[in-house]
Amino acid sequence: MTARGVRVRRIYDQAATDDGIRILVDRIWPRGIRKDAAAIDVWAKDVAPSTELRKWYGHVPEKFGQFEARYREELATPSKRAALDELRTLARGSTLTLVTATRDVDHSQAAVLADLLREAR
Structure with a gap:
């Protein structure tokens, strides 16, 4: 893949x-953002972490290492793998901006997804 x-x-x-391409990678729509003003091209809630995770x-930043490992395991399941493959397809030849409501983007699911997409290049 050449992203x-x-x-x-x-x-x-x-x-x-x-x-x-701006992709919202949160399961829940962000507070205070109107859908018509969000500047989002795709809402990829199927790739977001499970509610339990x-x-x-x-x-909690101290849990990020464990979160990343568990989230990567979730992303290996068939339904999540399909959603991740859709992101990989979008990334072919395009710039992707993974968007999240999380305050600490460096310790978020978006950061994990970005690393996975970059690894696939």
């Missing part, structure tokens, strides 16, 4: 002209 680039941004940040993690 031009994979980025991670918060949905609350202004969309940039060079974002390429998301609640367990609670965005």
Whole structure:
């Protein structure tokens, strides 16, 4: 796969002209964002972590290593693998911006997904 680039941004940040395809990777729609004003091309909620994993993690940075390992295991399941493959297809020749409502994007599912997509290049 030859992706031009994979980025991670918060949905609350202004969309940039060079974002390429903007993909929301959260299971739950972000608070305070109207769908018609979100500047989102795809809502890929099927690739988001399970509710159980998301609640367990609670965005505690000290748990990120365990969260990443568990999330990668989830992404290997057939339904999640299919959703991840869709992202890989979108990344062929395009810039992807994975968008999340999470405050700490470096310790988020979007960061894990970006790493997986970059590894596939």
